[in-house]
Amino acid sequence: MTHCPTILQALRQRGYRITSQREMIIEIIAHSDRHLSAEEVFHRLREKTSASNLTTVYRTLEMLWVEGFARRNDLGEGRVVYAPLAHGPHLHLVCRSCNRVIEADHSLLAGAEHQLREHYGFQADLAHLNLFGVCQDCREG
Template identity: 40%
Template sequence: MADDDLRDRLRGSGYRLTPQRELILRAVQSLEHATPDEVLAEVRRHASAVNASTVYRTLEVLEELGLIRHAHLSDRAPTYHVVDDHEHFHLVCRTCRRVTSVDAGAAGAFAALLREQHGFEADLGHLTVFGHCTTCTD
């Protein structure tokens, strides 16, 4: 996301684009799927004065603005990633921990079944499927 777009989205919601917010968003972008602790470690490589509470608050703000979202890729902390033009869900190998992003369209039939039979609209961007990749099962 361009700095001007980010600045406009933040200002439109009553926030400023601070250096810390920009660093945190850039860290999420570069790490692709990262826990708050991983974001903090990445940010501290560039600005050691940023503390954990700033990272947590900023992640909440950025998610509220629709710039990032979280998924639960483990039984620990949520994992954040940048919202891009394609919605996706995640496959997580229980053996090697590899995370694969899958286009939401791949679960279209499943989502349609939930809608038709249960009157339920699935949020596929939060979906995580755990299992074993072929590398680990061979």
């Protein structure tokens, strides 16, 4: 419940309409302690009400991401996941050879983030980023 009223209010101010579906979806992802796929959000929604539809879940999650109220991560394997902003920053190094995921210190990108804002006026979402590449084992192996 913590962030929901604020989010709802902000969305209304930006011209969105607050429907019961949106309220519930926002509550689900705002309270999640981990990232969720659209399908998972849909299942949790179904537990609350039958007035739910997967398409609406997809559209709402996309909208929340566009408006900056949800993180969105493509793990590269045909499935996008969403997480609340409250999640601490993560930098995931995904090995394209063995699929291993290394958690890295995201402050590594602080300099780049700053420069992107300075030079291009662009506020990059670097707080939850996946980077693809090759891990040491796979390079040596």
